Amino acid sequence: MSQYQRLLLIINPALRHPSAINSAAELAKASGASLHVAALIPSFKWLSLLEEGDRKLARERYLQDHRDWLEAQAKHLRGAGIDVTTEVVWAEDMKQDILDHVAELQPDLLVKEIEHESALKRAFFTPLDWHLLRHCPVPVFLLRRSGAVLPRRVVAAVEVSDSESADNALNERIIKQAASLALQCEAELHLLYACDIAADYLADMGGLALGDLTRTLRKDLEKSFLRLAGHFGVPSDRRHFIQGHPVSALSEFANEHDVDVIVMGRVQSHGVGKLLGSTTEHILYQVPCCVLAV
Structure with a gap:
């Protein structure tokens, strides 16, 4: 159903x-x-x-x-x-x-x-x-006037951490909404995480942007992202672990890959999303596609 x-x-x-x-x-x-x-x-x-x-x-x-x-x-x-x-x-x-x-x-x-x-x-x-x-x-579901009548490429934008967290429940809702939309519209489903280590972690460490630390954190985050993608059976060529501030990174990705819909959470629990829906709100004026907020 x-x-x-x-x-x-x-x-x-x-x-x-x-x-x-x-x-x-x-x-x-x-x-x-x-x-x-x-x-x-x-x-x-x-x-x-x-x-x-x-x-x-x-x-x-x-x-x-x-x-x-x-x-x-x-x-x-x-x-x-x-x-x-x-x-x-x-x-x-x-x-x-x-x-x-x-x-x-x-x-x-x-x-x-x-x-x-x-x-x-x-x-x-x-x-x-x-x-x-x-x-x-x-x-x-916020539509962009120039968008496709039905989406052909749907991206689930998730938030991961280097440990188990409350984000899992929201990620599950995001992915299920995106997967169902893609299935109904016969569209491709992609999974994406924009990794902004500086904003998420280093601000709490006195600005000590140590190379070894950032590489370790990035690997841990990527492992969490791949576990999430594997859990939901997302094919390897549709998993996108990218670096950068979420707003600019998502906007660039949407432009480069002809994304029709980005599915996002309205509440982010850490990092640049500590404010209610801040990333999703600002995405509206940056990305060239529709936004489905869960």
Whole structure:
């Protein structure tokens, strides 16, 4: 049985970009899941300038226009055998309204296009996508508009240590999500660990970046990574132990290997990921592919 039975897609109908709908629909078709498309429209402040009767009429006409467009999209998908339902509503608080939809519909996966925010804006306001990564109770699949309709190459980005740790449970969830997605989409599954020894260990040792120490640590981490890959039966040519800061290393790897989806954990327990989801959050603005956050 597929891990996905019900998908929830959040869109901004004013943009009228069908790529997110098509991607979510193809995933629903591949997994046999139903798809609910919720088009949430931010409230317009200028409507408050209208008389009450005119304001009500303007709001309803605006909603109906988007309902007609979305229903036309859904009708086409139903003709392809996909179980699709739709709704178009005003959103007074976008962040909370999305979480309320998740709580009400209980989807197996929340799907949404990545919204690019400037570094300056991110310094003062928490982006919507970051908020969902931190607070959404189900996996979040963030789509890039230029991505493939269905993934052909899926990478599970794991976190390993030189000893048994709590990361194992999260790694297992990451790999299972990635493996299931790859199986349903007939895509290649790859396993990757970005090894940043300096950030993970040497900061706690007074900056003594001794050559022997780093080589030993690297070997221990690589052994842990290979054990993990062997446990899940990942072929040797799809195991990638690379060095570098996770954000830059993953971005370079995704570019060089035409990666379609990176599956990552939203909580990292040590190293550069001590902050909640920090690596995954910043990956959104660096990698050229979609991100599935577990």
